[in-house]
Amino acid sequence: xxxxxxxxxxxxxxxxxxxxxxxxxxxxxxxxxxxxxxxxxxxxxxxxxxxxxxxxxxxxxxxxxxxxxxxxxxxxxxxxxxxxxxxxxxxxxxxxxxxxxxxxxxxxxxxxxxxxxxxxxxxxxxxxxxxxxxxxxxxxxxxxxxxxxxxxxxxxxxxxxxxxxxxxxxxxxxxxxxxxxxxxxxxxxxxxxxxxxxxxxxxxxxxxxxxxxxxxxxxxxxxxxxxxxxxxxxxxxxxxxxxxxxxxxxxxxxxxxxxxxxxxxxxxxxxxxxxxxxxxxxxxxxxxxxxxxxxxxxxxxxxxxxxxxxxxxxxxxxxxxxxxxxxxxxxxxxxxxxxxxxxxxxxxxxxxxxxxxxxxxxxxxxxxxxxxxxxxxxxxxxxxxxxxxxxxxxxxxxxxxxxxxxxxxxxxxxxxxxxxxxxxxxxxxxxxxxxxxxxxxxxxxxxxxxxxxxxxxxxxxxxxx
Amino acid sequence: xxxxxxxxxxxxxxxxxxxxxxxxxxxxxxxxxxxxxxxxxxxxxxxxxxxxxxxxxxxxxxxxxxxxxxxxxxxxxxxxxxxxxxxxxxxxxxxxxxxxxxxxxxxxxxxxxxxxxxxxxxxxxxxxxxxxxxxxxxxxxxxxxxxxxxxxxxxxxxxxxxxxxxxxxxxxxxxxxxxxxxxxxxxxxxxxxxxxxxxxxxxxxxxxxxxxxxxxxxxxxxxxxxxxxxxxxxxxxxxxxxxxxxxxxxxxxxxxxxxxxxxxxxxxxxxxxxxxxxxxxxxxxxxxxxxxxxxxxxxxxxxxxxx
Numbered sequence: 001x002x003x004x005x006x007x008x009x010x011x012x013x014x015x016x017x018x019x020x021x022x023x024x025x026x027x028x029x030x031x032x033x034x035x036x037x038x039x040x041x042x043x044x045x046x047x048x049x050x051x052x053x054x055x056x057x058x059x060x061x062x063x064x065x066x067x068x069x070x071x072x073x074x075x076x077x078x079x080x081x082x083x084x085x086x087x088x089x090x091x092x093x094x095x096x097x098x099x100x101x102x103x104x105x106x107x108x109x110x111x112x113x114x115x116x117x118x119x120x121x122x123x124x125x126x127x128x129x130x131x132x133x134x135x136x137x138x139x140x141x142x143x144x145x146x147x148x149x150x151x152x153x154x155x156x157x158x159x160x161x162x163x164x165x166x167x168x169x170x171x172x173x174x175x176x177x178x179x180x181x182x183x184x185x186x187x188x189x190x191x192x193x194x195x196x197x198x199x200x201x202x203x204x205x206x207x208x209x210x211x212x213x214x215x216x217x218x219x220x221x222x223x224x225x226x227x228x229x230x231x232x233x234x235x236x237x238x239x240x241x242x243x244x245x246x247x248x249x250x251x252x253x254x255x256x257x258x259x260x261x262x263x264x265x266x267x268x269x270x271x272x273x274x275x276x277x278x279x280x281x282x283x284x285x286x287x288x289x290x291x292x293x294x295x296x297x298x299x300x301x302x303x304x305x306x307x308x309x310x311x312x313x314x315x316x317x318x319x320x321x322x323x324x325x326x327x328x329x330x331x332x333x334x335x336x337x338x339x340x341x342x343x344x345x346x347x348x349x350x351x352x353x354x355x356x357x358x359x360x361x362x363x364x365x366x367x368x369x370x371x372x373x374x375x376x377x378x379x380x381x382x383x384x385x386x387x388x389x390x391x392x393x394x395x396x397x398x399x400x401x402x403x404x405x406x407x408x409x410x411x412x413x414x415x416x417x418x419x420x421x422x423x424x425x426x427x428x429x430x431x432x433x434x435x436x437x438x439x440x441x442x443x444x445x446x447x448x449x450x451x452x453x454x455x456x457x458x459x460x461x462x463x464x465x
Numbered sequence: 466x467x468x469x470x471x472x473x474x475x476x477x478x479x480x481x482x483x484x485x486x487x488x489x490x491x492x493x494x495x496x497x498x499x500x501x502x503x504x505x506x507x508x509x510x511x512x513x514x515x516x517x518x519x520x521x522x523x524x525x526x527x528x529x530x531x532x533x534x535x536x537x538x539x540x541x542x543x544x545x546x547x548x549x550x551x552x553x554x555x556x557x558x559x560x561x562x563x564x565x566x567x568x569x570x571x572x573x574x575x576x577x578x579x580x581x582x583x584x585x586x587x588x589x590x591x592x593x594x595x596x597x598x599x600x601x602x603x604x605x606x607x608x609x610x611x612x613x614x615x616x617x618x619x620x621x622x623x624x625x626x627x628x629x630x631x632x633x634x635x636x637x638x639x640x641x642x643x644x645x646x647x648x649x650x651x652x653x654x655x656x657x658x659x660x661x662x663x664x665x666x667x668x669x670x671x672x673x674x675x676x677x678x679x680x681x682x683x684x685x686x687x688x689x690x691x692x693x694x695x696x697x698x699x700x701x702x703x704x705x706x707x708x709x710x711x712x713x714x715x716x717x718x719x720x721x722x723x724x725x726x727x728x729x730x731x732x733x734x735x736x737x738x739x740x741x742x743x744x745x746x747x748x749x750x751x752x753x754x755x756x757x758x759x760x761x762x763x764x765x766x767x768x769x770x771x772x
Binding site for chain 1 (some may be wrong): 736
């Protein structure tokens with residue numbers, strides 16, 4: 001056997017311990033009273049509505065007699081089927097899908113949305129943000145109900161162009177002024193929009209055009225030249241967050257009618273209060289039981305398996321909490337936890353398969369080195385095949401139920417976050433298992449086998465004396 | 466040398482047990498029907514507002530008593546603007562709810578909690594948020610995953626006739642899904658989103674279990690040679706893998722069992738309703754790998770030789 005140097009074991013253990021600590025607890029500092037996470041931990045996970053509760057809101061279209069907008073006129077003529085003169089079912093559906101887009105854009109994958117066609121209502125339930133501290137449903141609801149109508153207004157206040165002219169909005173930085181890159185929102189206009197914009201900039205050359213989002217003035221740039229390229233920018237007092245938010249809002253599109261939420265309320269977790277605490281306790285107790293069983297039955301390999309398992313859990317949690325900045329934090333729901341349980345179970349299984357193989361090798365009279373060598377080698381194919389088949393399942397679930405939505409041409413656009421959450425945690429868990437339960441636990445095992453006072457067959461699962 | 470356990474010889478007993486459970490499940494299904502939750506079926510949401518503190522469990526019992534024939538689910542809400550407590554009662558389906566039921570509930574609540582000022586806040590009919598399209602989409606996704614899984618097994622286990630091994634692994638999966646489904650039917654639990662979570666997890670668990678045993682068969686077959694009797698090879702493989710099978714099942718069962726016990730201590734019926742079918746699924750997943758997928762596969766491979 002190619003023996004791995006002894007210190008490697010201690011280095012790996014220390015690294016896993018440090019990683020697990022930061023992944024579970026995160027690193028934060030305080031600026032005054034405001035908590036600033038440097039590395040996100042368990043407490044930064046956005047828990048789903050089933051676990052932590054959230055907001056329930058009933059949206060109804062605003063019946064505003066005075067607002068004589070074009071959309072309202074269209075309503076009254078088209079809507080003959082609906083005697084009470086509310087929005088059409090198609091409009092309700094489009095409002096529903098816009099709300100869905102806004103939810104997903106905000107990282108909320110776990111929500112329930114019901115449309116009540118008879119009463120012209122949309123009922124929405126969604127979880128609290130992870131960093132929610134004041135638990136005020138009002139702001140959360142307001143964000144979703146915003147009409148999000150982008151308008152460009154002439155100096156006299158008439159609307160000259162609106163959000164329907166925009167093909168795509170992106171947040172970017174103005175780099176033309178050197179280092180002081182200020183975030184702004186870039187608009188790509190569609191063909192029609194480009195034409196309108198050219199005319200508008202022609203008419204109002206050297207005058208101010210105001211850009212509004214609903215009733216909020218974003219900026220009032222002075223037109224300096226006729227813009228024919230179909231590109232516009234919105235600058236103003238943006239930071240990256242607000243620029244991104246505005247771009248997402250514009251991309252999400254405007255609602256066909258204004259919505260208001262006459263009733264909204266906080267909602268208790270559907271799993272029952274304390275479910276998060278309960279599952280926390282359950283996780284700790286279950287981990288302790290597994291650790292004891294593994295160490296009693298497999299001794300040194302069992303101990304190493306427990307360390308690897310801790311690493312696997314930390315890595316899976318890190319993939320969910322937003323520890324790695326490339327992955328956004330993720331809404332954890334019951335199916336997400338099921339995916340985590342399954343992947344941890346498979347991690348335990350991988351270590352059990354290896355440890356049992358080592359025991360078998362001892363029975364045929366092998367030395368410690370060759371038992372470990374052969375045991376690790378012969379168990380590998382079972383672990384790889386078992387995990388790969390599960391990876392196939394999780395990838396399909398991610399593709400079908402995630403943003404890529406590969407079956408959308410058959411089943412229409414939809415986002416069902418709960419199943420996506422299962423696929424995501426399972427895939428992350430299995431990848432973590434390959435890194436921790438397969439690769440690192442083997443490294444640790446081969447390294448620890450070199451430590452003299454541990455070199456007894458019994459300690460590695462062989463029969464006594 | 467320890468004697469190998471005889472899984473193949475007892476296959477008729479195993480198939481019999483599984484078929485019997487499936488038969489009971491089908492009968493129960495015909496009698497009770499399937500209870501779908503509001504996410505799948507649409508239905509009516511009835512909201513009551515109240516003041517002061519109310520024991521949630523007593524509240525649920527009071528409402529449930531008024532609707533003995535239908536399964537309702539609850540959501541407790543708290544209006545932070547007006548500081549009003551509320552409970553939403555969800556009636557899945559069209560036939561579960563009637564104005565009479567609403568009246569009974571209202572009266573019962575007023576009787577049980579005279580001091581809390583229970584009032585009907587709103588009643589609305591809603592469409593299913595996960596309708597029939599969603600179920601079809603789930604089935605399509607599972608079908609695609611199943612086809613890819615069979616292809617993977619066919620390639621990786623070509624030495625032992627991968628295609629049949631893959632197909633039998635699939636049969637084992639269908640078996641486990643059926644077991645969990647019938648468990649929901651027999652105990653009359655509503656099919657909700659936690660059902661989907663349990664099914665997905667058990668598919669993964671059972672698949673892994675079956676593959677681990679196939680892996681050993683692949684290896685033992687190489688050692689024993691082509692002439693060895695497939696039944697003996699399978700029995701031997703399943704027997705040498707047995708310590709692993711027991712250890713993995715025991716640790717997983719204990720872990721989920723802990724969730725169940727803690728949920729009981731915290732009085733979380735919904736988490737219990739999630740942990741219990743999962744435990745059944747783990748037993749079924751382990752059983753189906755050893756007693757269904759393996760024996761079926763051996764019988765399939767030997768179908769030509771026995772005349």
